[in-house]
Each structure stands twice: as C-alpha cells, then as structure tokens.
Amino acid sequence: MRMMIGKGVFRRLPLLMLGVLVAQTAVAALQFKDRYSPWNAKREARRETRYILLHTTEGPGKGSLEKLYRYGEAHFMVDTDGVVYRLIDRRRVAMHAGRSMWEGITGLDDYTIGIEVAGYHNRAITKAQIAALRELLDQLKVTYRIPDQNIIPHSMVAYGAPNRWHRRSHRGRKRCGMQFADRSLREKLGLKSQPLFDPDVKAGRLVNADPYLALALFGSAREQTKAAAHFDGDSAMIIAPGRSAWDIARDKYRNSNTRYLFPDGRELRGDQVTNWKSMPAGTRVVLSADARENDEERLLEIGTESGVGDLAGDEALASTTIYFLKDGRVRQGSEMTREQVDALPSGTRILVGYVHGGYLTAKRSAFDICGAKWNSPTTLYRLQDGRVLTGEQVTEGSLPPMAMVFFVR
Numbered sequence: 001m002r003m004m005i006g007k008g009v010f011r012r013l014p015l016l017m018l019g020v021l022v023a024q025t026a027v028a029a030l031q032f033k034d035r036y037s038p039w040n041a042k043r044e045a046r047r048e049t050r051y052i053l054l055h056t057t058e059g060p061g062k063g064s065l066e067k068l069y070r071y072g073e074a075h076f077m078v079d080t081d082g083v084v085y086r087l088i089d090r091r092r093v094a095m096h097a098g099r100s101m102w103e104g105i106t107g108l109d110d111y112t113i114g115i116e117v118a119g120y121h122n123r124a125i126t127k128a129q130i131a132a133l134r135e136l137l138d139q140l141k142v143t144y145r146i147p148d149q150n151i152i153p154h155s156m157v158a159y160g161a162p163n164r165w166h167r168r169s170h171r172g173r174k175r176c177g178m179q180f181a182d183r184s185l186r187e188k189l190g191l192k193s194q195p196l197f198d199p200d201v202k203a204g205r206l207v208n209a210d211p212y213l214a215l216a217l218f219g220s221a222r223e224q225t226k227a228a229a230h231f232d233g234d235s236a237m238i239i240a241p242g243r244s245a246w247d248i249a250r251d252k253y254r255n256s257n258t259r260y261l262f263p264d265g266r267e268l269r270g271d272q273v274t275n276w277k278s279m280p281a282g283t284r285v286v287l288s289a290d291a292r293e294n295d296e297e298r299l300l301e302i303g304t305e306s307g308v309g310d311l312a313g314d315e316a317l318a319s320t321t322i323y324f325l326k327d328g329r330v331r332q333g334s335e336m337t338r339e340q341v342d343a344l345p346s347g348t349r350i351l352v353g354y355v356h357g358g359y360l361t362a363k364r365s366a367f368d369i370c371g372a373k374w375n376s377p378t379t380l381y382r383l384q385d386g387r388v389l390t391g392e393q394v395t396e397g398s399l400p401p402m403a404m405v406f407f408v409r
C-alpha cells in the first residue's frame, strides 16, 4: 500500500521538481536520534512559537544528554558529531529558559524552542555542529516562520532576581550560548540579522549587570572580538579583587554542587557559604557538570550574614518579594513597610522575583493560575502544613486545595 502511494505521488511530480527534491534531501542530511525525556508526555502543548533559544551545555555531550533527558530541559541537543537528539516534542513546552525576558515578554518557555549545543560558551563549536544546527534552524524557521533576529542565545534573555551583588533584576544571569551572537558564527549558520540592543535594559525593565556580556551579545564585530578575549579568562575560576563568586559561577553561585576551595584548604558547597562578602582572593570555584541548565529557584532565609538587602536588594518592598513570616502568614513586599521588613527576624524565609498566585481551590487549578508552568521546577507550592514542593514534585491530582502557588513570571 505504502509503495503504491509513493509511486502515485512521484508519477504526478514533474521531472524537474523531482530533481529539486533529491537535491534538498542531499542537503537535509540531518541525523536525528530520539531520546525522548520521561517528561515529554507531561508537558503542555505550546500555544505560540516566537523565538528559538540557543544554549551551550557547559559539559561534555554524553553527560549533558542524560541530564537534559532526565529533566526535559531542551527540545533538541546537537552533539559534537552533528547528531541531533530529540528530547521533547517540538510542539510541547520544554523547561530550558528559566527566569527569562525578551521584549517585555516573560517566561519564554511558553514561546520558544530550545536547542542545546554540546560545548561551552567560550569555545568554538565543531564543523559538524555548525552544519547540523544550520539545517535544523532552516527547517524550524520555515515551520514556525521565525525571523533570523528571533534566533538568539539563552544569555540574551536570561535574567536574575536581585542578589547581594546586584540590587535590581538584571541581565547577565547566564553566559549560556553567548557565541551565537557572534556575527561570523551567525553567518555560517545562515542567520542574516540579529538584535543590536537589549530591549528590556533599554526600557528600564532590567539593569545590565555585565558590560562584557552586553558587548559580546550586542557589540560590533570588533567589540565582540574584544569581549571574547575577556571570556577566555572564564576558565581561571579564581576569586580575585573585582571578580566575585557571582562573576564566576553566575546563577549557580549558591548551588549545592558548586564547590569553593579556599586558599587555606577548606572546602564549602555553595549552599553552605554564609559569608559571601569576605570570601578570600585565591578561592577556586568548581562548577559541577551535573548542575542543571536552570537552578531550581528556592526559598532564601534571612540570617546573621544575610539581611533583606542582601537577598532582595532594592526590591524588598516589591509585590514580587514574598515573605513567609514565622507566624505562618505570607506577605508580599508591597504589603509591608520598610520598618517591618528591616525588623524581620533571622530564619524568616523569602522568595525573590516571584508572583504570588494565590490559593488553589476546587474551581481554580494550578494550570488556571500559571498555565504550562504548573509543573515547572521553578514553580513552588506551599502546602497548609508548611511544606514547600516544586512543580516537578507534584502531580495534578495530588495538590490539596488551599495550597499556595508561587511562580516566576
């Protein structure tokens, strides 16, 4: 039967078109391999596809593939040999963008296809990867009618909530995929246009925390080359005057699998460090290849070393800073006064850069509140007994009414 259909189709095709078909097949020598994540079936269908985000895995291909598979953190991964792995159906949501904003649109997982390229933000990718990525992009551009300037590095759209180094929400959370802004590489990928400035910094929605990254992303060809030389030094990984833990580890600075090796031989994990300000020069930062693409966002705690200012910066009184008071009440910064915030005792927990989604009820599901993000690792549920679960830890049926939902917009 299949043979007959095939014959029928080809019989109707003029010879000339058949020639074109053959030629296209020769170019389209993409080698796909399926490695669909267990998360694939649980992810919602994407309603819109506006952008393609390009990532670098920051680790070797094989381990990265397993990690992406385990967490469903990309639609595709292009390995160093040019093989393209399919991890999440391109029509569904993959959790790859994390805290993200572009042109005022937030939560870019809902609007993007995510392609991970095995490699590092400050190293060249292979010829096989360039060829495969170009072909993959050509196909997706046609399927989704995506203009070249909407094919952008993850580092361009990722942003961070305030922290001890940056008092406002800021660009520079990640350097992931930054080489995909490089004009010469884009040319090889068949991309003819690109963003020339950061729309969200320009509009004052974010501040720029990294002038070198901004040059690498938006500068002229010459400025990009100069900035790239700065990023060669990324491999140094040593804290020095003017080079903080954040400069080196970025959003992974307080990750439990980021390690700090102090000059005196002591070693601490990122989640054990309390005294960030007096971290000695010469401390070596070791990032784990197991670290996830986007850290799970989490509750922070006011302590002797971290005041509200360290944790929420200038956004302490914003509606997106959420306080879990010790008496069990939950308050947004916008409902607090400066005096109240400054008087919060040690041990008070805080969420920074979050939307308070309110309570789940019989009539108001998690999907009603935060859409496809309901099972995102960054979405948090506070149960009535005080426990907090991530979106990955819950199933739709297991959520009790009266759980409170918090999500990254």
Ligand SMILES: [Zn+2]
Residues within 6 Å of the ligand: 054, 055, 056, 096, 154, 155, 174, 176, 177, 293
């Ligand atoms: Zn990325």
